[in-house]
Amino acid sequence: MGNVGADARTAGRGAGRPMRVLVTGGAGFIGSHVVDAYIAAGLDVAVVDNLTTGSRANLNPAARLHEIDIRDADALVRVFEQERPELVSHQAAQASVRLSMENPSQDAQINVLGSLNVLEACRKTGVRKLIYAGTGGASVGEPSYLPVDEDHPANPLSPYGADKHAVEHYCYLYQQSFGLETTILRYSNIYGPRQDPRGEAGVIAIFAGLMLAGGQPVVYGTGEQERDYVYVGDVARANVLALTRGAGRMYNVGTGVSVSVNGLFDRLAELTGYTQARKHAAALPGEVFRIYLTNDRARDELGWLPEVDIDEGLRLTVEHMRAKLAAQAKEKGGR
Numbered sequence: 001m002g003n004v005g006a007d008a009r010t011a012g013r014g015a016g017r018p019m020r021v022l023v024t025g026g027a028g029f030i031g032s033h034v035v036d037a038y039i040a041a042g043l044d045v046a047v048v049d050n051l052t053t054g055s056r057a058n059l060n061p062a063a064r065l066h067e068i069d070i071r072d073a074d075a076l077v078r079v080f081e082q083e084r085p086e087l088v089s090h091q092a093a094q095a096s097v098r099l100s101m102e103n104p105s106q107d108a109q110i111n112v113l114g115s116l117n118v119l120e121a122c123r124k125t126g127v128r129k130l131i132y133a134g135t136g137g138a139s140v141g142e143p144s145y146l147p148v149d150e151d152h153p154a155n156p157l158s159p160y161g162a163d164k165h166a167v168e169h170y171c172y173l174y175q176q177s178f179g180l181e182t183t184i185l186r187y188s189n190i191y192g193p194r195q196d197p198r199g200e201a202g203v204i205a206i207f208a209g210l211m212l213a214g215g216q217p218v219v220y221g222t223g224e225q226e227r228d229y230v231y232v233g234d235v236a237r238a239n240v241l242a243l244t245r246g247a248g249r250m251y252n253v254g255t256g257v258s259v260s261v262n263g264l265f266d267r268l269a270e271l272t273g274y275t276q277a278r279k280h281a282a283a284l285p286g287e288v289f290r291i292y293l294t295n296d297r298a299r300d301e302l303g304w305l306p307e308v309d310i311d312e313g314l315r316l317t318v319e320h321m322r323a324k325l326a327a328q329a330k331e332k333g334g335r
């Protein structure tokens with residue numbers, strides 16, 4: 001992380017005091033890694049999370065948890081008044097494409113109105129900067145050229161993609177009209193430890209979880225669909241770099257490389273010792289077929305490049321899942 005932690009610490013308001021940051025969704029998969037990285041950089045961290053998909057087990061014990069819903073604007077402002085964060089990393093969201101297709105209005109209430117509440121709480125309490133977790137896949141839709149850069153048109157195919165993209169416009173206008181610095185990090189497909197294998201979003205967690213448990217992973221469609229997979233530790237590092245850089249800018253957080261679902265299946269089968277053949281089912285609606293993001297801008301302006309390649313990242317993920325399963329089995333045996 002170089003001297004970024006030092007930059008961030010000294011960016012605090014009072015001399016010698018750590019910068020106060022607040023992470024929404026800090027008990028979730030990505031948010032909890034962002035919290036860990038901020039704490040490792042010496043920052044004072046508060047978390048807002050309603051624990052719908054997040055959990056206390058994910059949360060760094062050095063962070064203060066406020067268990068509230070971002071749809072509750074008044075409660076949010078009260079927490080901001082109490083915590084007085086200088087910077088907010090906004091990771092909380094309803095992050096399921098499938099649920100957004102089933103209930104677009106609820107998705108918008110959390111992802112648009114909830115995000116607007118976060119932006120408003122920033123404005124009302126004098127927060128200096130907001131980092132927003134955007135999405136480079138779902139917001140772009142089926143790409144017209146590859147790799148996708150930050151200027152690619154956004155034609156989302158799901159309410160989730162549309163909502164996440166809408167908030168990018170709010171970030172822009174809050175910077176221009178209200179003076180709140182905003183940096184948008186457009187994540188590609190993120191994977192790694194703490195991703196829920198029982199969810200329906202992270203294909204790597206789902207496949208690895210089922211393979212380790214002797215279940216049957218299902219490949220939707222041909223399996224030739226390709227994505228750009230970024231290890232979660234690299235995403236956390238992008239959130240650290242954005243503490244002091246990238247005001248008013250949007251960055252892809254991707255690898256520039258794509259891997260097919262079938263390719264993931266084969267690599268994970270090898271790592272887990274899984275021997276059953278692939279099972280296919282109908283393709284899912286709202287899914288982009290092939291996408292990967294260029295990271296040139298993040299490299300040039302944030303000094304960010306992914307450090308963990310897919311083979312190393314998959315190995316780390318499977319190792320973590322194995323250790324978790326072993327701990328759970330031990331706990332059960334001990335009862």
Ligand code: NAD
Pocket residue numbers: 024025026027028029030031048049050051052053054055068069070071090091092093094095110114133134135136164186187188189190191201
């Ligand atoms: P996650 O579901 O693990 O994390 C979301 C967190 O937000 C959870 O802790 C959840 O409890 C919390 N949350 C949800 N609704 C809330 C509400 N109404 N009020 C307060 N807290 C609430 O998902 P994730 O994969 O870690 O996603 C984190 C962020 O990254 C999201 O904004 C998501 O849109 C974005 N993103 C994720 C990916 C990916 O591949 N996982 C890709 C692109 C963008």
